[in-house]
Amino acid sequence: MKNYLFLVLLSIIWGSYYIANKIATSYQDVLVVGFYVRLFALAVMLIFTRKKELSSIKNAPFSLILIGIVGFLLDFFAFLGLKYSTASNGVLLLRTDVFFTNLISIFLGIKFLIFDWLGTLMMFIGIAFVFNIKSFSVNVGDLFFILSAFFVSLNAFLIKNVKEKYNLSNLSIGFYNNLFALVSFSALTIFSGSSLKIVNIESFLSLFIAGVFQVLIYIVYYKAMELFQIWIIRTFLLSMPIYVIIVSMFLFQEKLNINQVFGVAAILIGVFFIIFSQKRKEANL
Numbered sequence: 001m002k003n004y005l006f007l008v009l010l011s012i013i014w015g016s017y018y019i020a021n022k023i024a025t026s027y028q029d030v031l032v033v034g035f036y037v038r039l040f041a042l043a044v045m046l047i048f049t050r051k052k053e054l055s056s057i058k059n060a061p062f063s064l065i066l067i068g069i070v071g072f073l074l075d076f077f078a079f080l081g082l083k084y085s086t087a088s089n090g091v092l093l094l095r096t097d098v099f100f101t102n103l104i105s106i107f108l109g110i111k112f113l114i115f116d117w118l119g120t121l122m123m124f125i126g127i128a129f130v131f132n133i134k135s136f137s138v139n140v141g142d143l144f145f146i147l148s149a150f151f152v153s154l155n156a157f158l159i160k161n162v163k164e165k166y167n168l169s170n171l172s173i174g175f176y177n178n179l180f181a182l183v184s185f186s187a188l189t190i191f192s193g194s195s196l197k198i199v200n201i202e203s204f205l206s207l208f209i210a211g212v213f214q215v216l217i218y219i220v221y222y223k224a225m226e227l228f229q230i231w232i233i234r235t236f237l238l239s240m241p242i243y244v245i246i247v248s249m250f251l252f253q254e255k256l257n258i259n260q261v262f263g264v265a266a267i268l269i270g271v272f273f274i275i276f277s278q279k280r281k282e283a284n285l
Contacts, residue, residue, distance in 0.1 A: 006224045007224055007228070007233060007236035007237075008236070008239075009220055010217070010220045010221055010224055010233070010237070011237055011239045011240040011243060013213055013216045013217055014217055015091060015241075015244040016209075017214060017217060018087055018091050018094075018244060019087055019251065020206045020207075020209045021033060021037065021078070021079060021082055021210050022082045022087040022252065023202070023206040024036075025082045025083040026083075027199050027200065027203035027206070028198070028199065028203055030076065030080050030082075030083055031076075031185060031194050032195070032196055032198075033079050033207065034072070034076060034185040035182065035196065036198070036207040036208075036211065037207055037210045038075070038181050038182035038185055038211070039182055040207065040208050040210075040214075041212075041214040041215050042178045042179060042182055044212060045171075045175050045215055045218075048171065049175050050171075053169060053171045053175055054175070056172040056176075057176060059168065060168065063162045063165075064162070064173070064176040065176075065180050066158060067158050067159060067162065067176065067177050068176055068177050068178075068179060068180020068181045069180060069184055071180070071181040072180070072184035072185060073148075074148045074151035074152045075181060076188075077147040077148035077151065078145065080141065080144040081093075081141045081142065081143075081144035082141070083141065084140055084144065085139050085140075085141025085142050085144070085145065086141075086254045087244055087254065088245045088254050089139070089141070089142055089145065089260070091240060091244040092263070092264055092267060093142055093145035093146055093149060094145055095238075095240075095241060095271055096149045096267065097150075097152040097153045097156070098119075098123070098153075098274050099120060099123040099124070099270070100152075100153035100154075101153045101156065103153075104153055104157060115273045115276055115277035116273075118270075119269075119271065119274035119276075119277065120274070121270070122266050122267070122269050122270030123266070123274075125270075126262075126263045126265070126266030126268075126270055129260065129262045129266060155177075159173055174218045238268050238271060238272065241264065241268070245264070
């Protein structure tokens with residue numbers, strides 16, 4: 001039973017990461033947020049990273065750079081979403097990475113079961129409700145979240161490929177993911193002429209806390225993968241949007257309309273169907 005506390009802790013840490021970034025984006029430009037969150041995360045990771053992990057860049061330089069660039073894109077669009085939409089919508093729509101994982105799987109020729117199709121359909125319906133399509137009032141921030149979810153899925157495929165092909169450790173991939181994402185944020189910040197000045201103590205604290213949470217996600221997620229099958233972890237992570245929605249109602253006075261409530265239910269049911277399908281596939285191997 002104690003092991004399941006890792007999954008509860010993971011949901012809280014991951015949800016708190018988005019909440020901290022929501023606070024940061026209310027004070028700072030998204031490029032500045034991305035720069036400092038990745039900088040603080042990298043600084044903390046250096047404490048745990050050994051020389052062996054650092055030398056892994058020689059094995060797959062192009063792949064690790066690509067993972068970092070995609071990591072930059074998923075963060076960049078997520079931060080834009082947090083800037084122009086709500087944390088509640090963000091943490092929910094970012095769960096549609098499962099939806100995009102399915103679409104990428106179709107492209108790669110992976111066989112679909114009936115629950116895959118049902119889950120994908122439910123998530124598509126849920127996205128429409130969260131977007132409030134009926135009143136034609138799509139929030140541009142929500143579109144950024146969808147783009148971020150796509151890059152989350154793409155990043156997962158890239159990481160899986162690199163791990164299998166080059167046998168790199170999770171820490172190696174995580175370190176260079178952060179490093180090259182930081183380089184990308186730095187380059188775009190310089191190109192755009194944005195100031196890296198931190199405007200106040202609240203901004204600094206939220207940026208630092210987000211960076212720490214980024215590292216904690218790596219540590220707790222990798223530990224959870226040692227203890228549980230991936231479908232169990234993803235099922236537990238369904239509680240994360242509920243946690244963020246509740247906290248956001250008190251912290252940011254965010255509210256959900258009836259369409260969004262239906263969207264929440266449809267997306268979570270869709271994710272559950274897909275996870276259940278993955279469990280059945282694993283059982284048949």
